[in-house]
Amino acid sequence: MNIADYMEGLGQRARAASRTMLRASTDDKNRALLAIAEVLDARRPSILEENQRDLEAGRSQGLDAALLDRLELNDARIDGMIEGLRQVAALPDPCGEISDMKFMPSGIQVGKKRVPLGVIGIIYESRPNVTIDAASLCLKSGNATILRGGKEAIHSNQAIARCIEEGLAKTGLPAHAVQVVETVDREAVGALITMTEYVDVVVPRGGKGLIERISRDARVSVIKHLDGICHVYIDEHADARKAHAIALNSKTHRYGVCNAMETLLVHRAIANDVLPALAAAYAEKGVELRGCEATRAILPDISAANDEDWDTEYLAPILAVRVVDSFDEAVTHINTHSSQHTDAIVTESFSLAQRFLTEVDSSSVMINASTRFADGFEYGLGAEIGISTDKIHARGPVGLEGLTSQKWIVLGDGHIRQ
Amino acid sequence: MNIADYMEGLGQRARAASRTMLRASTDDKNRALLAIAEVLDARRPSILEENQRDLEAGRSQGLDAALLDRLELNDARIDGMIEGLRQVAALPDPCGEISDMKFMPSGIQVGKKRVPLGVIGIIYESRPNVTIDAASLCLKSGNATILRGGKEAIHSNQAIARCIEEGLAKTGLPAHAVQVVETVDREAVGALITMTEYVDVVVPRGGKGLIERISRDARVSVIKHLDGICHVYIDEHADARKAHAIALNSKTHRYGVCNAMETLLVHRAIANDVLPALAAAYAEKGVELRGCEATRAILPDISAANDEDWDTEYLAPILAVRVVDSFDEAVTHINTHSSQHTDAIVTESFSLAQRFLTEVDSSSVMINASTRFADGFEYGLGAEIGISTDKIHARGPVGLEGLTSQKWIVLGDGHIRQ
Numbered sequence: 017m018n019i020a021d022y023m024e025g026l027g028q029r030a031r032a033a034s035r036t037m038l039r040a041s042t043d044d045k046n047r048a049l050l051a052i053a054e055v056l057d058a059r060r061p062s063i064l065e066e067n068q069r070d071l072e073a074g075r076s077q078g079l080d081a082a083l084l085d086r087l088e089l090n091d092a093r094i095d096g097m098i099e100g101l102r103q104v105a106a107l108p109d110p111c112g113e114i115s116d117m118k119f120m121p122s123g124i125q126v127g128k129k130r131v132p133l134g135v136i137g138i139i140y141e142s143r144p145n146v147t148i149d150a151a152s153l154c155l156k157s158g159n160a161t162i163l164r165g166g167k168e169a170i171h172s173n174q175a176i177a178r179c180i181e182e183g184l185a186k187t188g189l190p191a192h193a194v195q196v197v198e199t200v201d202r203e204a205v206g207a208l209i210t211m212t213e214y215v216d217v218v219v220p221r222g223g224k225g226l227i228e229r230i231s232r233d234a235r236v237s238v239i240k241h242l243d244g245i246c247h248v249y250i251d252e253h254a255d256a257r258k259a260h261a262i263a264l265n266s267k268t269h270r271y272g273v274c275n276a277m278e279t280l281l282v283h284r285a286i287a288n289d290v291l292p293a294l295a296a297a298y299a300e301k302g303v304e305l306r307g308c309e310a311t312r313a314i315l316p317d318i319s320a321a322n323d324e325d326w327d328t329e330y331l332a333p334i335l336a337v338r339v340v341d342s343f344d345e346a347v348t349h350i351n352t353h354s355s356q357h358t359d360a361i362v363t364e365s366f367s368l369a370q371r372f373l374t375e376v377d378s379s380s381v382m383i384n385a386s387t388r389f390a391d392g393f394e395y396g397l398g399a400e401i402g403i404s405t406d407k408i409h410a411r412g413p414v415g416l417e418g419l420t421s422q423k424w425i426v427l428g429d430g431h432i433r434q
Numbered sequence: 435m436n437i438a439d440y441m442e443g444l445g446q447r448a449r450a451a452s453r454t455m456l457r458a459s460t461d462d463k464n465r466a467l468l469a470i471a472e473v474l475d476a477r478r479p480s481i482l483e484e485n486q487r488d489l490e491a492g493r494s495q496g497l498d499a500a501l502l503d504r505l506e507l508n509d510a511r512i513d514g515m516i517e518g519l520r521q522v523a524a525l526p527d528p529c530g531e532i533s534d535m536k537f538m539p540s541g542i543q544v545g546k547k548r549v550p551l552g553v554i555g556i557i558y559e560s561r562p563n564v565t566i567d568a569a570s571l572c573l574k575s576g577n578a579t580i581l582r583g584g585k586e587a588i589h590s591n592q593a594i595a596r597c598i599e600e601g602l603a604k605t606g607l608p609a610h611a612v613q614v615v616e617t618v619d620r621e622a623v624g625a626l627i628t629m630t631e632y633v634d635v636v637v638p639r640g641g642k643g644l645i646e647r648i649s650r651d652a653r654v655s656v657i658k659h660l661d662g663i664c665h666v667y668i669d670e671h672a673d674a675r676k677a678h679a680i681a682l683n684s685k686t687h688r689y690g691v692c693n694a695m696e697t698l699l700v701h702r703a704i705a706n707d708v709l710p711a712l713a714a715a716y717a718e719k720g721v722e723l724r725g726c727e728a729t730r731a732i733l734p735d736i737s738a739a740n741d742e743d744w745d746t747e748y749l750a751p752i753l754a755v756r757v758v759d760s761f762d763e764a765v766t767h768i769n770t771h772s773s774q775h776t777d778a779i780v781t782e783s784f785s786l787a788q789r790f791l792t793e794v795d796s797s798s799v800m801i802n803a804s805t806r807f808a809d810g811f812e813y814g815l816g817a818e819i820g821i822s823t824d825k826i827h828a829r830g831p832v833g834l835e836g837l838t839s840q841k842w843i844v845l846g847d848g849h850i851r852q
Contacts, residue, residue, distance in 0.1 A: 258848030385846025428803025
């Protein structure tokens with residue numbers, strides 16, 4: 017197979033399908049999502065069989081347990097995929113909304129209409145459920161999709177792709193609205209992220225290495241999420257009880273997630289009041305603390321943090337702790353070391369809360385709340401395709417609206433420019 | 435001078451200035467804009483003197499008349515720059531707006547706040563007035579800016595840069611909020627568009643060659659405008675009088691602009707009624723017509739259009755004309771050949787007007803109005819940094835809001851995730 021030609025063919029069909037998708041009604045899209053759910057349910061045996069092939073190949077190649085776990089499908093996970101499709105069908109359609117219509121002095125009426133982006137490429141690692149997650153969000157937002165999953169999941173993904181195809185065929189939507197890349201050749205990824213004629217945006221989902229590589233080589237726009245180095249700053253005006261609860265929850269609710277706190281900043285004036293109790297609570301949960309000198313003066317048993325710690329996303333029960341002398345020092349630390357994902361302050365001071373909202377340059381900025389709330393579901397988006405740490409287009413949790421754009425519409429009655 | 439180090443320094447200072455700009459009040463920003471206007475007014479002699487140096491060098495290098503004209507400054511053009519600064523000062527501040535605040539079931543309040551993008555790089559050709567235009571829009575939207583103008587305008591731009599510096603120094607804004615690159619070395623552009631750590635977005639302004647080169651090599655996000663291949667489609671249900679006015683205005687109001695019509699599509703059923711009169715009107719204006727076979731059956735004297743014509747942005751008194759058999763054929767032609775800038779239909783049919791709005795995938799879609807209205811001022815934006823033909827982030831005319839982003843804000847009272 018000539019990969020370049022193959023990908024060009026996928027791209028052309030996706031572009032053509034995206035034009036037809038512009039006319040798809042909300043009802044068409046919802047019926048397609050529910051039809052795919054039904055087919056998935058009916059085809060469980062063949063999906064599980066194909067998944068078994070991937071798992072066996074993975075075991076014989078010596079994949080580690082975590083990867084094999086992500087690769088594995090079972091009835092509960094297929095139930096999850098079906099439930100996800102139904103939830104996306106139940107969400108409001110982001111497309112078609114017309115806003116800001118105004119008459120201009122020239123007499124024309126100008127406003128904006130929300131429309132699909134067009135063709136979205138999704139590149140992800142070996143988690144077959146992402147195939148359905150991503151396809152359903154792109155379909156609901158009126159886009160055509162090209163999906164490229166990890167090579168270890170190739171048989172599972174093909175089986176799911178056939179279900180999607182069968183579901184689409186039961187409705188009026190174009191058969192190529194969702195296409196799954198059938199080759200594991202890496203050249204296919206290179207083609208996908210550079211076909212500016214056929215692909216409008218690429219969403220990479222996976223480890224930092226994958227995302228960095230794609231961002232570097234892509235010529236198509238990328239909606240990406242790199243690290244989550246999130247901070248909680250306990251201000252001198254903090255309520256100690258709220259501070260304790262938020263600092264504990266932000267770190268220990270889950271460790272391997274991007275919205276977990278990685279560095280705790282504490283104002284010197286309150287450090288003695290909050291750090292000992294917090295250290296005890298972290299110790300109980302098995303969290304290792306690494307502190308600056310001032311922190312270690314209060315908690316002599318913990319190890320020293322080095323410069324690297326302030327820039328590390330541990331994704332593990334490890335926490336860097338720093339005592340700061342002022343609000344400004346905290347904000348400077350955050351704007352220097354944060355990955356601009358999510359940062360929170362605990363304070364009762366109205367003015368400092370306002371300043372934190374203004375001066376911290378991150379995609380989610382929180383007052384007196386756990387960083388763990390940075391999530392599409394918690395923000396009421398219904399679902400998310402990822403969390404963007406970019407500043408342009410969608411920022412923070414990206415839901416259906418992040419997969420759309422707005423075009424200008426102009427209504428006249430024979431108006432010409434003077 | 436080591437260019438890489440020099441640009442890194444500019445980048446670091448811009449990033450630091452962008453943090454300070456986050457706290458700048460609307461009043462601070464407006465006072466800075468007016469202060470710069472005053473300095474420009476006071477420094478006219480030295481600006482014109484430096485501009486003279488550029489013009490002399492340009493003449494001795496044999497620059498063509500059009501380029502020399504764009505390069506030239508005179509009192510009227512300086513007046514224009516001063517007036518532009520005052521207009522931007524009078525526009526509403528896009529930053530700080532909080533929207534969509536909602537209580538979530540968890541008890542947190544979630545919403546969005548409009549904020550500056552951060553650091554914006556502007557790369558433009560040898561038109562010194564762009565230095566002020568771009569700087570004023572970036573300043574008003576709370577961003578730090580690095581400006582890189584064409585090498586032919588280097589002395590003019592340095593003189594303007596000193597005015598900006600002097601104006602900023604009279605206010606509380608950071609001195610490095612606006613920096614003008616002082617070297618003509620091309621390597622500086624390469625650095626600017628790849629410094630992802632210091633630059634958030636790049637806006638190239640100039641010819642297609644410049645923009646293609648920058649889009650290809652940039653690792654920073656680019657807000658770009660490539661071609662303007664705009665269409666007017668005269669539907670069979672068009673009002674012939676409106677069709678005549680719109681088709682004439684879209685082509686002949688100005689020729690060298692991106693929102694001028696380059697291809698006219700006419701439904702077969704109405705072609706005999708509208709084409710002869712239009713052809714006569716175009717002939718009077720000196721517009722050359724190039725038609726498809728069916729067009730030439732009605733207008734036998736015009737030359738034949740070839741395949742290339744449908745994909746050409748003439749920017750000149752030349753117009754390609756094609757007769758189509760149906761609405762669908764017109765939409766397919768547009769979605770295939772349009773540069774997704776601006777496309778218009780002339781029709782009295784409500785349903786076809788609605789379908790045109792839905793199915794034409796361009797940044798501005800118009801009903802019964804001239805394509806010449808696609809413009810930041812005509813859309814009520816007050817000013818524009820450019821017209822984007824991209825789909826993500828800002829689409830179509832980009833005003834102050836297109837130079838901002840939205841961050842999520844979360845307000846709690848000690849809320850933690852369950």
